[in-house]
Amino acid sequence: MKKTAGRSRFTAIETLYRLQKSHTFVSRIIDRVASENDLNSQDRHLVMNICYGVLRNRDYLDYLMARLCRQPVRKMKPFIYHALSVGLYQLFCLDRIPASAAVNETVNGVKMARLSRPLQGFVNGVLRESLRQRNHLPAPDGVDDTGKPFLNHPQWLTNRWLRRFGRKTMQAVCLANNREPVLCLRLARGISVDHYRHILKTAGIDSLPGEYAPDSVILSHYHGAITEVPGFRKGLFQVQDQSAQLAVGLLGPFRERERILDCCAGVGGKTILASVLSAENSRIIALEPSRLRFRQLQENIERMGEQKRIVVYNTALQDFFRSSRLLFDKILVDAPCSGTGVVGRQPDIRWNRKENDLVVNQTRQLQILEAAAARVRPRGCIVYATCSLEEEENEMVINTFIARNQAFQLTDAKTYLPTEAHCLMRGPYFFPLPSQRVDGFFAARLVRVS
Structure with a gap:
């Protein structure tokens, strides 16, 4: 295919246009x-940067458009609305793209869609007018005409956080979610933080040790492909936020010859860490029903060299239990959830979720937790985890479960965290809020006492 001016901008605009219609994962639409x-x-990375x-x-x-356009934002043609979003984002939020290139390439993206010349001229005119008015328009971290900051979250969600956390914390969470998140790596067994940081420094990549998780390294300013980070193909690390790393530690203390189940394994980050932390003669079983994620799970386990210690099944928990009567010493329930703790890392989530989803999710979460509980040995434990900040998916699930299952007790998660991470507790729960250092997360540790 011949190179065409504006192809990357067209791809960004088209991605956002399709996202509005389909509400699927933005990453999948970008790939398609x-x-x-x-x-x-390189252009794919630019598209992802712009869309996110x-x-x-x-x-x-939207505020900028309302200031610059006579036509109300809600009455714009969807493709033109997204074209203006792409153009204005480059002009006001990115400093690596010259203004002339941002305008011209965005207009060329509209041309690729074969829209009329008047519409092309409209986009061109609005973007150039924004440059003329730049000194009179607020910055992304500024305030609107009423003095309120730009939260960039749906109102139903900010209202919930306002009631629960207070205005200051709500705004801090929104601000953290509006920034590009850092890349956090969890190092493989036998790789020290100092040694790996030396490897990164030799490659010209800046890094910091993780603040909370002992085997973590932060790449604050890396913008390339993860496969190009030194040691990826050799399995020296896996991408995993500090919150997720710490949650796996709640399965401790690890003893000899344990049987451990990860019943919602995803692509395997927590499964692999459970294998690393457990005794050499323990056995790890991981379940993942999605065929796509199951393939990624297998690839990650092999890349990290843990394939001899982990058995994987492409099935859901309930189906697995129909064919197996195994009991487990430890079970990790990383439950499907709304994901409101990771809307900084996956920004499409905030616009695709509805408040009614939370109650629906709770029903499914309780079903998974209770199914898992039936297979825990006496004195065994369950770690229930989500990447949600919402009570319906977290504390309410735990309270309902304990009321129905008197054999289980909630234990204080702090005991199983490094001292540096004790500040991430909320009552007996591991509950970090989103920040520039960690993702939002929730984890509860339950022990079968009889």
Whole structure:
């Protein structure tokens, strides 16, 4: 395919346009549209940067459009709305792209959609007018005409956080979610933080040791492909936020010859860490019903060299239990949830979720937790975890479960965390809120006492 001016911007606009109609994962749409337009890896990365940035700054970009356009934002043609979002994001939120290139490439993206010349001229005019008014328009971290900051989250969600956490914390969470998150690595067994940071320094990559998880390294300013980070193919690390790493530690203390189950394994980050932390003669079983994630789970386990210690099944928990009567010493329930703790890392989540989803999720979460509980040995433990900040999916699930299952007790998670992470507790729960250092997370440790 011949190179066409504006192809990457067209891909970004088209991705956001399709996202509005389908409400699927934005990463999947980016992959599909980028393949259709034959983008190289560098242009794909630019598209992802733009799309994620637009989603993290939607309220701010809508405000700019309202100031610059006579036509109400809600009455714009969807493709033109997304084109203006892409253009304004480059002009006001990125400093690596020259203004002239941002305008011209965005207009060329509209041309690729074969929209009329008047619409092309409209986009061009609005973007150039924004440059003329730049000194009179607020920055992304500024305030609107009423003095309120741009939260860039749906109101139902900010209202919930306001009631639960207070205004200051709610705004801090939103601000953290609106920034590009850092890349956190969890090092493989036998790889020290100092040694790996030396490898990164030799490659010209800045890094910091993790603040809370002992085997973590932070790459604050890395913007390339993860496969190009030194040691990826050799299995020296896996991508895993400090919150997720710490949650796996709640399965401790680890003893000889244990049988451990990860019943919602996903792509295997927590499964692999459970294998690393457990005794050499313990056995890890991981379940993942999705075929796509199951393939990624297998690839990650092999890349990290843990394939001899982990047995994987492409099945759901209830189906596995129909064919197996195994009991377990430890079970990790990383339950499907709304994901409101990771909307900084996955910004499309905030716009795709509805408040009614929380009660629906709770029913499914309780079903999984109670099914897992039936297979825990006496004095065994369950770690129930989500990447949600919502009570319906967290404390309410635990309270309902304990009321129904008198054989289980909630234990204080602090005992199983490093001292540095004790500040991430909320009562007996491991409950970090989103920040520039960690993702939002929730974990509870339950022990079968009889």
